Amino acid sequence: MSSSEFISKIDYYCHKKESLFKQSKFKYAIRSMFAGAFLTFSTAAGAIGADLLNSIVPSSGYFLFPFVFAWGLVYIVFLNAELVTSNMMYLTAGAFLKKMDWKKAMIILLYCTLFNLIGALVAGWAFANSSAFSHLTHDSFLPKLVAKKLARPSDLVLLEGILANVFVNIAILSSILVKDGAAKLWIILSAISMFVFLSNEHIAANFASFSIMKFSMIADQVPHFDLPNILRHCDVTFIANFIGGGLLIGLPYAFLNKNEDIYVD
Numbered sequence: 001m002s003s004s005e006f007i008s009k010i011d012y013y014c015h016k017k018e019s020l021f022k023q024s025k026f027k028y029a030i031r032s033m034f035a036g037a038f039l040t041f042s043t044a045a046g047a048i049g050a051d052l053l054n055s056i057v058p059s060s061g062y063f064l065f066p067f068v069f070a071w072g073l074v075y076i077v078f079l080n081a082e083l084v085t086s087n088m089m090y091l092t093a094g095a096f097l098k099k100m101d102w103k104k105a106m107i108i109l110l111y112c113t114l115f116n117l118i119g120a121l122v123a124g125w126a127f128a129n130s131s132a133f134s135h136l137t138h139d140s141f142l143p144k145l146v147a148k149k150l151a152r153p154s155d156l157v158l159l160e161g162i163l164a165n166v167f168v169n170i171a172i173l174s175s176i177l178v179k180d181g182a183a184k185l186w187i188i189l190s191a192i193s194m195f196v197f198l199s200n201e202h203i204a205a206n207f208a209s210f211s212i213m214k215f216s217m218i219a220d221q222v223p224h225f226d227l228p229n230i231l232r233h234c235d236v237t238f239i240a241n242f243i244g245g246g247l248l249i250g251l252p253y254a255f256l257n258k259n260e261d262i263y264v265d
Helices: 005-023 025-056 061-078 084-096 102-128 141-150 154-177 181-197 203-214 227-257
Strands: none
Touching: 005 025, 005 084, 005 102, 005 154, 005 227, 025 061, 025 102, 025 141, 025 203, 061 154, 061 181, 084 102, 084 154, 084 203, 084 227, 102 203, 141 203, 141 227, 154 181, 154 227, 203 227
């Protein structure tokens, strides 16, 4: 029998997720909505903070935003919310290790994605109508970030999405293998800050920023912000994130630990 803690954790998390999904899809939906909302909270705070800092020292907000945004994933990990991009790692590894079947893994993944989006839309509407965003202009940090992302061609979105979810699942993998809470916190903050600083593509993070923009007073001023382009971008990002988190992190670690007793994680 394998002594891998990684396999034990994958078994535990896959069983927990599948059990909740089977027993109460409503509760699973709420946990998924929390994940989308938590990232929208940190996106909103980071964007307003970036605008303030940029007004003092030009371009300095590009350093603040990634750090503030990263706390959204901390909330997700510590408060047991269901995030699609981390589930790509858990469920791919679980299916490979025969902890659940592939069909069920994909159904849970798509369900989680839908309610991550709904959570982001609800929180995005709230922030877009709040006083903090009442003075938003096309030169503000968030509209410029969204426009930059939506201008990317699909092949670049694919690459950026792969990179993003490798970073995210380095954080998730560390959070399940590292014992110390403070160490978990700093590993999560470091990995998430890096992918955001590099402006890589993460579908749930994009749900957050796109949702705030959708309900803002300047939605029609954001270049490339139209439904067909947003759908193209999200579709490619989903595939890319699955490659990065599922096929480049979850699958290799499942393979490395399967049928091993000595060199295990």
